[in-house]
Amino acid sequence: xxxxxxxxxxxxxxxxxxxxxxxxxxxxxxxYFPWYQQFPGKGPALLIAIRPDVSEKKEGRxxxxxxxxxxxxxxxxxxxxxxxxxxYFCAASHGNQGGKLIFGQGTELSVKP
Amino acid sequence: DADVTxxxxxxxxxxxxxxxxxxSQTKGHDRMYWYRQDPGLGLRLIYYSFDVKDINKGEISDGxxxxxxxxxxxxxxxxxxxxxxxxxxxxxxxxxxxxxxEQFFGPGTRLTVL
Numbered sequence: 038x039x040x041x042x043x044x045x046x047x048x049x050x051x052x053x054x055x056x057x058x059x060x061x062x063x064x065x066x067x068x069y070f071p072w073y074q075q076f077p078g079k080g081p082a083l084l085i086a087i088r089p090d091v092s093e094k095k096e097g098r099x100x101x102x103x104x105x106x107x108x109x110x111x112x113x114x115x116x117x118x119x120x121x122x123x124x125y126f127c128a129a130s131h132g133n134q135g136g137k138l139i140f141g142q143g144t145e146l147s148v149k150p
Numbered sequence: 151d152a153d154v155t156x157x158x159x160x161x162x163x164x165x166x167x168x169x170x171x172x173x174s175q176t177k178g179h180d181r182m183y184w185y186r187q188d189p190g191l192g193l194r195l196i197y198y199s200f201d202v203k204d205i206n207k208g209e210i211s212d213g214x215x216x217x218x219x220x221x222x223x224x225x226x227x228x229x230x231x232x233x234x235x236x237x238x239x240x241x242x243x244x245x246x247x248x249x250x251x252e253q254f255f256g257p258g259t260r261l262t263v264l
Contacts, residue, residue: 046190069251080154080240080255081193126192136181136246137208138253140193 040064041129043141050148056114058144060127063108067129071138072101072112075124084125085112117148153177154256156241162262169228171259173241181246182224183253184208184216187238196239199224200246231263 043060050056062070071086087094087101087110094101100113114121127141154175163169173182184196185208195208197216205218213235217225228235238260242253 043192071251078257080242080257082255083252086251130251136244136251136253137183137195137198138251139195140185142190142192 040139041127041141043127043144045144046142047145048147050117050146052117052119052148052150054117054148056112056117056121056146056148058112058125058127058146059109060111060129060141061107061109062129062139064129064131065108066131067139068132069130070101070103070110071128071130072099073126073128073140075126075143077123081124081126114146117146119148119150122146122148154241154243154254156239156256156259158259159257160260162264163231164264165232167231169231169261171226171228171239171241171261173224173226173256175222175241175243175254177243177245177254178221179243179245179250179254180221181244182218183242183244184214184224184226185240185242186210186235187240187258193240196226228261228263231261233263236261236263 072084073081074084075081098115103110125144128138130138157172183198185193199205199218202218215227240258241256244253
C-alpha cells in the first residue's frame with residue numbers, strides 16, 4: 038500500500054522556469070513532510086521539510102506548499118537551473134513511528150540549458 | 151555523506167548466493183535504516199533499528215535479514231539472492247533521540263543478482 042503518491046515521474050523544464058512536483062498522502066497522523074534530493078551516484082539528502090502547522094516554507098529558490106485539507110504538498114523550484122537536475126523524493130512521517138519515513142516514488146527532474 | 155559508509159559499493163552475484171552489505175556510521179546516531187531503491191518505486195524500507203537491541207521489519211523484509219553489531223554498524227544480508235533483489239541499496243541514520251527526523255544516507259550499494 039503506497040501511502041505517499043508522487044507525480045510526475047519525470048519532468049523536463051527549461052532553465053529559468055518553475056519546476057513543480059506534487060505529493061498526496063493518506064494518513065492524517067503524518068506530521069512531518071520532507072523533500073529529499075538525489076544526484077546520480079549519491080544517496081538522497083534532505084532539501085527542505087515542513088510541518089502541518091504552516092502552509093508554506095521557503096528556503097532560497099525552494100518552496101514547499103502544504104494543503105492539509107486536501108492532504109497534498111508540493112515542491113516548487115523557482116528559476117530552475119541545470120544544477121537542479123536530480124531525482125526528488127517526497128516523504129512523510131509521524132511522531133509515534135519514531136521518525137520512520139514513507140517515501141514517494143520519486144521524480145526525475147531535468148533542467149535544460 | 152562520508153559519515154555514513156557502505157561496503158561494497160558494487161556487487162555482482164549469482165542466484166542462491168548469500169550476500170552481506172555493510173553500513174558504518176561515525177555520526178553517533180541511534181537509529182539506522184536499510185532501504186532499496188527501484189525505478190518508479192522510490193525508496194522502500196527493508197529493516198530499521200532504533201538501537202542495538204531493537205530491530206524492526208519494514209515494508210519489504212521478506213528475503214532479507216539484518217544485524218546491528220554495534221551502535222555504529224548495521225548489516226543487511228540476503229540469505230539466498232534472487233534476480234528480483236537486483237537494486238540500489240541505501241543505509242541511513244537519524245538522531246531521533248535528539249529530536250532529529252532528518253535521515254542521513256550513505257552512498258549506496260548497487261547489487262546485481264544474475
